[in-house]
Amino acid sequence: MSASENEVSEKMPSVALQRFSWGVLGYFIATILWGTVVRATGSGAGCGEHWPLCNGTVMQTAPSVQTMIEFAHRITSGLDGVLILVLLVWTFRGTGKGHLARWVAAASVFFTITEGALGALLVKLGYTAQSHAPMRAPFLALHLANTLMLVAVIAMTAHMLGRTAGYKWRELRLTAPVGTTVGMLAVMVVGITGSMAALGDTLFPPSSLAEGIKQDFSGDSEWLLRWRWTHPTVAIVASIFLIWLLIRAARRGGPWDNRALSGFVVALLALQYVLGALDVWLLAPVWMQVAHLLGADVTWSALVVLTARLTLLPRE
Numbered sequence: 001m002s003a004s005e006n007e008v009s010e011k012m013p014s015v016a017l018q019r020f021s022w023g024v025l026g027y028f029i030a031t032i033l034w035g036t037v038v039r040a041t042g043s044g045a046g047c048g049e050h051w052p053l054c055n056g057t058v059m060q061t062a063p064s065v066q067t068m069i070e071f072a073h074r075i076t077s078g079l080d081g082v083l084i085l086v087l088l089v090w091t092f093r094g095t096g097k098g099h100l101a102r103w104v105a106a107a108s109v110f111f112t113i114t115e116g117a118l119g120a121l122l123v124k125l126g127y128t129a130q131s132h133a134p135m136r137a138p139f140l141a142l143h144l145a146n147t148l149m150l151v152a153v154i155a156m157t158a159h160m161l162g163r164t165a166g167y168k169w170r171e172l173r174l175t176a177p178v179g180t181t182v183g184m185l186a187v188m189v190v191g192i193t194g195s196m197a198a199l200g201d202t203l204f205p206p207s208s209l210a211e212g213i214k215q216d217f218s219g220d221s222e223w224l225l226r227w228r229w230t231h232p233t234v235a236i237v238a239s240i241f242l243i244w245l246l247i248r249a250a251r252r253g254g255p256w257d258n259r260a261l262s263g264f265v266v267a268l269l270a271l272q273y274v275l276g277a278l279d280v281w282l283l284a285p286v287w288m289q290v291a292h293l294l295g296a297d298v299t300w301s302a303l304v305v306l307t308a309r310l311t312l313l314p315r316e
Contacts (some may be wrong), residue, residue: 029297046067050123085155187303246265
């Protein structure tokens with residue numbers, strides 16, 4: 001290989017590209033939060049069953065509040081797709097051949113496409129607003145799983161762009177891949193069950209905490225309400241993995257000092273339990289649902305990066 005070819009293959013991403021990738025992640029999380037506002041306010045049908053147009057047109061005449069909320073979500077989601085395409089092109093231009101950031105940036109485009117397709121299906125099938133359709137919950141669960149994967153690959157893109165070692169497949173060694181995979185899947189299930197609980201709160205809002213608890217254990221309640229207990233239960237089970245992960249982070253030296261990131265994850269987890277309890281106590285107001293989801297998305301992003309640091313290690 002000539003000197004010029006070697007220089008191209010080892011091209012390192014610029015600081016501007018690294019910052020842009022984290023900015024894309026932050027913007028996408030903001031888009032997710034606005035989507036929660038759409039669901040919690042029953043604005044999902046604000047554009048009717050039209051997609052990508054809103055009520056069959058581009059410009060809205062005297063739109064309702066629900067239409068403005070849903071239309072704004074579509075615009076911000078479209079801009080997110082543009083940003084991810086820019087990230088893909090910039091990553092390929094700003095890194096050398098074989099850089100792992102290229103792989104995960106390409107994956108982010110794939111999950112962006114599936115994200116849009118699932119969102120369109122929810123609209124076209126009428127699984128929005130106050131729809132009680134039996135298939136709404138499974139579609140919503142699939143949509144959220146895709147959203148979590150998209151958050152993960154954007155976070156991984158940003159992380160890989162910031163690496164100075166272990167950013168190519170041939171430079172990596174895997175540690176505890178099975179336990180890590182199972183654990184991360186468990187954390188994803190926590191998010192999915194949380195979305196089911198939030199949907200139940202939206203469709204069947206209790207008038208008091210006592211009524212909400214009664215709904216959870218009543219045989220006459222809708223299945224979404226009777227399954228709300230799965231969210232805190234799975235969260236407790238997933239915490240076993242998180243404890244294991246944090247212990248590994250504290251013990252392993254490795255190429256990175258993970259103590260600050262581990263402390264950040266612990267603080268986020270503690271905050272999530274507090275927000276979850278408040279969400280139940282306050283009967284899930286919209287602002288609390290948004291705050292709880294923000295904490296969940298930031299926690300998930302931090303966990304993805306911490307897991308990558310502990311599992312995808314540079315060869316010694």
